[in-house]
Amino acid sequence: MAQALAISPTRMELMKLRRRASLAKRGHELLREKMDALIIEFFEVLRRVREVRAKAFDQLSSAYKSLSMCMARMGTIETQQAANESKRELQIEASTRLVMGVLTPTLEVRKVERSALERGYSLYTTSPLLDEVARNFEVSLRLLIELAELEESARVIAGELERTKRRANALEYIIIPRLLDSIKFIVMRLDEMERENFSRMKRIKAMMERRG
């Protein structure tokens, strides 16, 4: 390991490596904390996705049911004609929010639900069932916009979670063990050198005593 890092067994190098190991450990701790926080965020978004998706499905199901009823009562062509008359543009305010460096979308819709008068079709020639259909689809639309925001947030948070996990694992299983191995190698080498020096000194001392 130490050879792979190409290090020289000196005290200076040992100090540098110890500093790097402490930085790596601190980095690893913080990345783990970030991972924990991302997991909290991810599960929270997932919980809301499940909640909103169930609501949207229920709402869409009742919207399609009321559409069928309306078509049966008013007729398909008349319903389609009324739908064409009530076309609209939806104002969505798209901004971003940051979740630990992850840019997640925020969609805010001013007003999706409209009153029967605002919808644009004739109230005189249409059935009240059509109002119910329109209202149901408007509520569905609001829920679908919310769902889109949440699903995209879940996707980007999951991506960041994966990246953070990879980095934390690289630190935990490759970089930190490599640094610790190098430190161990230098400590061992320095101890060895000290022992060599000690025995050399002893021999020199013994030789000098023999001569003297």
Added chain:
Amino acid sequence: MKMDRLLKVELERLNLHLPKERISLYEALSSAKPHVVAKNGSIHSFKREELELLGKMVGEEAQKKLRLPILISIEPRLGRGAARITGDVEVKVVSQLLGKEGRGDELIIYRPEIALLRRKLPTTSQYLFMCTG
């Protein structure tokens, strides 16, 4: 050396989402598009419903003192899963939201409480990773 640089970049990247400058709740409430600019230049918007919830919790004087986003400071020396909230008004608001007793200008919260706080204030709170200590 390359590894040191990579590690430093990684540690710096942890806090790039923090705002260059925090704004008060009062300013946020009176702004048409309440937001802050992060260190990396991106925009972090606050949801109006959250601002209104906070506005109801504190008086007008405290609205000027409450700086947004509220920082959830993660410090390794506190132990895994613990975080610190600092600031008089911030502590008051967070302890009220969590139903926890909080006095002074410092409050320690733990993982389930962090999750609850983030659920209640997803845009008006942010994580801060303390690299020192």
